[in-house]
Amino acid sequence: MKVPVLIPKIFNYPFTYNSDLIKSPQLGDVVVVPFGNKKEIGVIWDKIHLTTKKINIKKIDKKLEQYSFNKNLISFINWFSMYNLCSKGMVLKMCIGDINNILKKTPIIKREQNTKRVYKLNLEQQNSLDDLKKTGKGFKVSVLQGVTGSGKTLVYFERVKEIVKKNQQALIMLPEIFLTNQFKDRFIDYFGYEPAIWHSKITPKNKRIIWQGISKNKIKIVIGARSSLLLPFNKLGIIIVDEEHDSSYKQDEGLIYNARDMAIARASFENIPVHLVTSIPSLETFNNIKNKKYSITKIKNRFSEYLLPEAKIVNLNFSNLKKNEFITKETVKLVNDYLNKNEQVLFFLNRRGYAPFVVCKKCGYKHSCPDCSIYLTYHKSINKLVCHHCGFKSNKSRKCIKNKELCDFNTYGPGVEKIFDELKIKFPKKIIKIFSSDYLKKKNQSKDIFNDIINNKINILVGTQMISKGFNFPKLNCIVVVDADFSGKGYDLRTTEKNIQLYNQLSGRAGRFSNNSLIIYQTMTPTDETLKDILTNNPEKFLVDELYIRKKNQLPPFSRLISLIISSSTEANSFNGALEIKKKLVCVSELQILGPVNAPIFKIKKNYRTRLLLRSRNDYLIQKKIITILENLKISKKIKLTVDVDPINFT
Ligand SMILES: [Zn+2]
Ligand SMILES: [Zn+2]
16 A cells, blocks of 8 residues: 655655555654655655656655654644745654654653642633633633733633643743753642653653643643644643744744744644734734734733832933943932832843943944854953854954054943943942843853842843843842833834833833832933823724724734745855745745845844735735755755844834
């Protein structure tokens, strides 16, 4: 008998094999097949790939009895590949990772029981839980919206517990890896045992244990980052997507996909409910709530009944700041009220390093990356200039063209290190620490700083975006956004949306145990409408306005965008490659093709980048037409094509 076998490699179709050597071949069986002059492990797929080529059909060697893929997962992989315009083989590869590792035997691990704490839901939480239960057991998307600190986690933990009682499995997705460790403790507290945590950085051994445990329905609950949505669950009963608005759900490298959207798709293939959890929904989700495609339940008050921080604007236009000074007198005065009470203050600036550029006073030279078209950031801690795209490092000193001496550099703009220096001068007696990825590279470093924050051994924190996510610092009652921007200018249509989400997350870090907390926005644009919405605690007004603008301009979610980046080592090849691809695509009449244009970051890692932006209506899947064209494209070896469906970053 002839059967299709999908191999976890670049191919978008299964190969045909003869199954005479194995007993009763079934869809989803894991098999060993000859491939080229090697052996490969593949999966028996659903449809034979028709080809006019004459092929020599080889025999399947053997079947691996211990695992198989279920039909839902196979359908999902097919759909995933079509939707994201990537090959089926590569999706399968993401699904099984290192297959030889997965297949090794694992000793049975006894699960340690910890003491559970008993939690009781308050009335609002109970009502939301009841709403979620009402959605039933079939496919349905519902949104659990609640202000930061309202106890949403507890609500969905209850929901998960109930699903697991029925001997089904649950997947809880979180946007970032580092979140999972703090999350773990809450999980143990509630469920009384360690959760299975899945992300790309766990050890091969853990991957094996979890993969096998899930496939055999021994593991009931997985907490996972993006890639967990392709795990081989056999009895999945629910998916929870926490912080659904978070743009980290978009995988930007390798296989490009949006894990939130794919989680919804997986739930539909499994025919199970999916809950999106957030404090302010993403624009897409908000639109689907408005259209009644998704149901919603809201928690309006914080669990602890402490109020959200009060917001205050400091106008940077009239602040008389000196050169290289970024913290105003007004801010210092407000902050001192908190420091004097021995409470913590956080200064937030989303820029690593000391300064985003350095310029020579004499000749005007600006350091930029030799391999990327961006300026180098000066990092004082290592006294080096660093490219934030490729990691290139160089020294600052350079011979000046004005005279034979060295260039004399001025630094422009602030980074967290510069703010740190300024704070040391303004608050000389306080203990100040930087909280950014550069300073938390080692495991112990982050543990120490965490403990110091929680035990109030640090007075002032200077942090980047990293600090806005999910942390609970009891003594933190005042936050200063050093450089709040609501302008929404730039090439990214989501800048404003991202900033609103960011400031909302950030303000949720303050006042967990106090009714007197404050968030200060230092800004050049104090009269901006968006800022007003934030101050009146009415972010939904922003969503309504933004949806209106998107509709007027036919932007997502009112249209579908697909970005094609064509990169090459020369400018000409990149541009001509894009032209070639455009020529092939013009025959799709429903498609509007914008470009080719230089990508906003024109050069990354020595490669020039040209962009085509495809726009179509959003009510049907244009990918079905594009995929055949891309499949038959004879792409020159000199160029690389990257496809991004529903792009979030436009760099
Ligand atoms: Zn670079
Ligand atoms: Zn110079």
